[in-house]
Amino acid sequence: MSERFTYDIYNDCCPAREVLGRLADKWALLILDRLEQGPVRFNSLRRDIQGISQKMLTQSLRRLERDGLVHREVQPTVPVTVEYSLTRLGQTLTETVTVLTHWAEHNMNAIIAAQTAYDEAQQA
Amino acid sequence: MSERFTYDIYNDCCPAREVLGRLADKWALLILDRLEQGPVRFNSLRRDIQGISQKMLTQSLRRLERDGLVHREVQPTVPVTVEYSLTRLGQTLTETVTVLTHWAEHNMNAIIAAQTAYDEAQQA
DNA sequence: CAGCATCCTCGGGGATACTG
DNA sequence: CAGTATCCCCGAGGATGCTG
Numbered sequence: 001m002s003e004r005f006t007y008d009i010y011n012d013c014c015p016a017r018e019v020l021g022r023l024a025d026k027w028a029l030l031i032l033d034r035l036e037q038g039p040v041r042f043n044s045l046r047r048d049i050q051g052i053s054q055k056m057l058t059q060s061l062r063r064l065e066r067d068g069l070v071h072r073e074v075q076p077t078v079p080v081t082v083e084y085s086l087t088r089l090g091q092t093l094t095e096t097v098t099v100l101t102h103w104a105e106h107n108m109n110a111i112i113a114a115q116t117a118y119d120e121a122q123q124a
Numbered sequence: 125m126s127e128r129f130t131y132d133i134y135n136d137c138c139p140a141r142e143v144l145g146r147l148a149d150k151w152a153l154l155i156l157d158r159l160e161q162g163p164v165r166f167n168s169l170r171r172d173i174q175g176i177s178q179k180m181l182t183q184s185l186r187r188l189e190r191d192g193l194v195h196r197e198v199q200p201t202v203p204v205t206v207e208y209s210l211t212r213l214g215q216t217l218t219e220t221v222t223v224l225t226h227w228a229e230h231n232m233n234a235i236i237a238a239q240t241a242y243d244e245a246q247q248a
Numbered sequence: 249c250a251g252c253a254t255c256c257t258c259g260g261g262g263a264t265a266c267t268g
Numbered sequence: 269c270a271g272t273a274t275c276c277c278c279g280a281g282g283a284t285g286c287t288g
Contacts (some may be wrong), residue, residue: 009225010154012174017150019228019235024150026141030134042270050136053262058271068238079269080268089234096227099220101133104143110213111143114192166250177282182251203249204288 022067023097027052027060032086033101035070036094039085069093146191147221151176151184156210157225159194160218163209193217 009016022028030049034040040048046057061084064070069090075081086094133140146152154173158164164172170181185208188194193214199205210218 008229009157010172010174015232015236016225016229019232020153020225021150023224023228024148024153026145026148029144029148033133046270048134050134054271055263056261059261066239066242067235068242069235074270077269080271082270089231089238092231093227096220096223100147100224101140101144103217103220104147105132105140107213107216108139108143111191111193112139114213115190118190118192170250178251179283180281183281198250201249204251206250 019067022063025060025063027056028064029097029101031057031060031064032069032090032094032097035084035086035090036098039073039083042082042084045084064090143191146187147217149184149187151180152188153221153225155181155184155188156193156214156218156221159208159210159214160222163207166206166208169208188214 008014009020011017027049030052031045034045034048042057042061045061046052046054049057052060061070061072065072068087071085071087071090073083073085075083132138133144135141151173154176155169158169158172166181166185169185170176170178173181176184185194185196189196192211195209195211195214197207197209199207
């Protein structure tokens with residue numbers, strides 16, 4: 001019966017595809033990974049995740065919030081500050097995402113080596 | 125020292141970002157997930173993964189092959205057939221990816237519910 | 249069967265300026 | 269501070285047709 005789930009994802013109209021599509025967003029992955037370390041404010045996130053534009057950060061956060069993965073809390077300070085944190089659902093996801101990012105960090109050398117080998121083989 | 129790794133990924137020029145970028149490709153995720161079930165030929169993959177174009181499949185496969193995640197084996201039949209399978213490195217990755225796709229399938233209902241709630245709250 | 253090549257479009261996403 | 273709004277461009281990616 002777990003097989004039933006395994007195959008669903010290949011279907012074009014499957015909502016799980018939609019969900020996967022969310023994860024297939026490098027910014028989302030990085031944001032989730034960052035949020036796992038604790039609540040962060042908008043500009044802090046912006047600084048931490050180098051290279052992300054303000055537009056993309058806002059967009060990704062909104063999407064993550066809409067998906068129920070991230071919680072957005074407005075603090076009534078002056079000027080206003082907004083704190084982002086993981087929801088319970090988001091936490092269950094980041095556990096997996098973290099494994100993924102760690103995999104990326106630990107295996108990047110192997111990948112770079114593979115790329116070099118591939119490119120050289122292609123040359124000849 | 126695991127903290128050192130954790131922070132690397134936020135750096136703009138970090139190769140791990142590149143790697144994550146690879147994973148941030150819904151087709152790649154689906155392909156890896158499919159290949160975990162065993163070697164598959166090109167057109168079979170094309171059929172299994174509904175909605176993918178020939179161009180995208182070729183492109184994703186080439187990238188995965190270049191990254192050393194997927195093995196491409198040409199069979200000298202007539203006409204030629206090509207079989208794709210996971211490399212050892214690819215296998216270590218798919219273990220994680222599978223967890224991710226399963227998460228997507230098992231939590232899609234919760235996500236859809238969150239979206240509906242969000243949209244209704246937005247309406248008012 | 250397993251691609252490569254070409255054309256074309258459509259929207260992702262950067263840059264910039266403004267606001268509560 | 270944490271956004272929204274606008275303009276604009278480039279490249280991801282679909283459609284189509286051809287080949288070893």
